[in-house]
Amino acid sequence: MRRTKILGVGMYLPEREITNQDLEAMEELQTSDEWIRQRTGILTRRFASEGQSGTDLAVEASKEAIENAGLSPDDIDFIIYATLSPDYFFPGNGCFLQDRLFGDRTIGALDVRTQCSGFIYSLSLADSLIKTGQYERILIVGAEIHSTALDFTFAGRDVTVLFGDGAGAVVVGPAPEGHSGILAHALHSEGKYAKELWTEYPASAHNPRVSHEVLDQGRHYPQMNGRMVFKHAVTRMVEVSHEVLAKAGKRVEEVDLLLPHQANIRINQMVASHLGIPEDSVVNTISWTGNTTAATIPICMYEALRQKKLKENDLVLLTAFGAGFTWAASLLHW
Ligand code: ACO
Numbered sequence: 001m002r003r004t005k006i007l008g009v010g011m012y013l014p015e016r017e018i019t020n021q022d023l024e025a026m027e028e029l030q031t032s033d034e035w036i037r038q039r040t041g042i043l044t045r046r047f048a049s050e051g052q053s054g055t056d057l058a059v060e061a062s063k064e065a066i067e068n069a070g071l072s073p074d075d076i077d078f079i080i081y082a083t084l085s086p087d088y089f090f091p092g093n094g095c096f097l098q099d100r101l102f103g104d105r106t107i108g109a110l111d112v113r114t115q116c117s118g119f120i121y122s123l124s125l126a127d128s129l130i131k132t133g134q135y136e137r138i139l140i141v142g143a144e145i146h147s148t149a150l151d152f153t154f155a156g157r158d159v160t161v162l163f164g165d166g167a168g169a170v171v172v173g174p175a176p177e178g179h180s181g182i183l184a185h186a187l188h189s190e191g192k193y194a195k196e197l198w199t200e201y202p203a204s205a206h207n208p209r210v211s212h213e214v215l216d217q218g219r220h221y222p223q224m225n226g227r228m229v230f231k232h233a234v235t236r237m238v239e240v241s242h243e244v245l246a247k248a249g250k251r252v253e254e255v256d257l258l259l260p261h262q263a264n265i266r267i268n269q270m271v272a273s274h275l276g277i278p279e280d281s282v283v284n285t286i287s288w289t290g291n292t293t294a295a296t297i298p299i300c301m302y303e304a305l306r307q308k309k310l311k312e313n314d315l316v317l318l319t320a321f322g323a324g325f326t327w328a329a330s331l332l333h334w
Pocket of ligand 1: 030031032035036039040084115116157158159161197225226227228229230233263264267291293321322323
């Protein structure tokens with residue numbers, strides 16, 4: 001059976017920078033640069049400007065990924081778009097991206113809704129579609145606009161300081177003869193914890209989907225049990241990393257680079273330390289991106305390439321944890 005390889009990577013962050021000092025200056029938020037820096041490792045993040053949508057970010061990241069792969073949009077035959085912040089309830093963002101990048105080429109477009117694990121879930125699916133020969137070149141994009149759903153008052157400060165807007169994209173296709181490419185994936189979910197990190201409104205589960213009353217109560221903002229999410233994230237990311245290594249018959253000592261989801265620098269330090277992966281074999285971007293959810297891992301790939309930390313055939317471990325709860329890992333040869 002043929003193997004799958006990542007052929008190109010792209011990213012895009014909006015221009016508007018919001019530093020911790022900018023958040024500190026928001027009186028109602030009652031936060032500080034020191035708290036954010038110490039508890040999360042975040043120094044700054046980007047927010048979309050007025051009218052800039054997730055699709056806008058995705059278009060830029062996708063164009064770069066396609067170009068970086070040495071391809072043109074005509075070479076892409078399927079889109080997978082991971083996001084927890086779609087532009088609209090429906091249709092999915094994949095359709096908007098199809099229109100913007102591919103016009104009359106009516107290629108399939110699938111939205112994936114597994115939050116911070118969305119990129120790895122998408123990669124796993126794309127890997128199967130390439131291996132089985134259903135498609136030749138798949139564009140995977142993770143893109144988020146968090147800034148329009150953050151509560152800039154005291155009630156929302158635990159969540160608000162964590163998130164940034166951004167997009168990351170990759171193109172995958174058949175690996176060259178003899179290249180092992182993507183080796184294995186492990187995907188998990190545990191819906192009993194869905195309400196520990198979620199956004200309750202607007203929702204089709206409620207009639208009406210949203211009301212003045214719930215808006216006044218701030219129930220349209222994300223709610224998070226931070227400590228619980230933190231503990232589960234560390235445990236599950238370590239566990240699923242061991243699982244994917246075992247599936248591929250590899251040892252953790254063989255891993256050249258760990259590209260973890262970016263939710264909190266302390267989570268990643270603990271994951272790396274529990275796995276026994278040295279700090280200089282981990283790429284983090286959270287200090288300047290914040291948590292961009294489905295976009296974090298392709299952004300980390302981009303940064304690893306920029307830092308020349310990622311070389312042909314390196315063994316790369318990806319792992320993520322987020323709302324759902326969902327968690328996942330992939331192991332691949334670059
Ligand atoms: N600024 C200042 N103080 C704050 C802030 C803030 N922004 N937020 C909370 N605090 C206060 C709390 O009120 C609390 O005060 P108290 O001691 O007087 O009660 C104190 O800081 C400590 O709060 P904790 O919640 O215990 O702080 P913790 O060290 O756990 O850090 C954090 C909080 C950063 C949210 C952490 O729990 C975390 O990162 N959790 C995981 C987040 C995550 O991984 N999310 C998943 C991905 S997102 C997705 O899937 C959508």
